Amino acid sequence: MASYKLYYFNVRGRAEVSRLLFAAAGQRFEDIRIEQSTWPAYKSQMPLGQMPVLEFNGTQLVQSITIARFLARQFRLGGKDGFELAKVEAVVDTVSDLVSAITPIRREQDERKKHDMLQKFLSEQLSKHLQDLEILGRLYGQGGPYFVGNSLTLADLAFYDAGQSLLEMDRTALNNHPWLKQNRSEVERHPRIAEYLRNRPITAF
Template identity: 60%
Template sequence: MPSYKLYYFNGRGLGEVSRLIFTVAGEQFEDIRYEREHWPEHKAEMPLGQMPVLEVDGVKLPQSAAIARFLAKRFNLAGKDDLEQAQVDAVVDTMYDLLKAFLPVFREQDEAKKEQMTKKFFGDDLPKHLQNLETLAKLYGKGGPFFVGNHLTWADLFFHPFLETLLGVNEKVLDNNPWLKQNRAEVEKNPKIAEYLKNRPKTEF
């Protein structure tokens, strides 16, 4: 039986999608969480000096998307055939576009500048990215509540925690996107996910 260790900070961030994949699959893994002040002690242990990192039977794999895609394929959450897998990847890549737009806002230290950037992001940038996601869902979701093929994939599991962070900043971000709001609700209906969300560590992001 394979041995899995997931190394990440004590937060959701880019590691949460992989935790959710393990959860849905019912697979055991060691959830190794580092507090930020302790991270410098372990940085040299990681292939690229960054996290998340997945260790599989002693082999360390970096890069969040590569980790999640590997796990999704292994546990049948990547799409049922090559075309579905490509559609899932297209949705995920669109989510990464959204993430790239948000990260400068998240990392800005100057409070006045951060407030200005936040207003622009939530007013102009975010609605466009959310509309792009809904467009793909209409193309690939077959009329169901999931992004691709009317069944749960890692695209749904990636969207859920990322939007949780944005909802923590502005709880109304999905008010104009009822399909996306329903998608998150459907993910939470999964009994394993519901149990995990209830018991996981409480973190800011």
């Protein structure tokens, strides 16, 4: 039987999409959450000195998006054929553009600077990111609530997680984007994901 161990800090961060994939697939895995205080002892055991790291049948895989794409393929959540797979990856890459834009704001420690960065992002950049995602959902989603085809994929989980970070910054961020809101609701309604969301540790990011 395949064995999966996922090493990361006790935050959603770069590991949460993979955790959501495990949840959606109903696949057991060891969710190893390293505290910052014990990280120095682990760092040298990680191939690139960073996490997340997935240990699959004893071999370590690095890079969060690679890990998520591997798990999606393993669990048939990456698209039903080669072209669907490419559509899913196009959505994931578009979500990554959004995540890259919000990460520096979330990390800014100076409250004044953070506020200014957020206002600039909300007024100048956010709507383009969300419009791009809605365009892809309508283009690939066959008129339904999922980003690609007519069932849940990595694309939906990637946006679900990024959407949470966005909503934590601005609760109204998706108000003008009903399709994206509906897409996140569909993810939350998935019975295994709903159970995971009820039980996962609550963390700051």
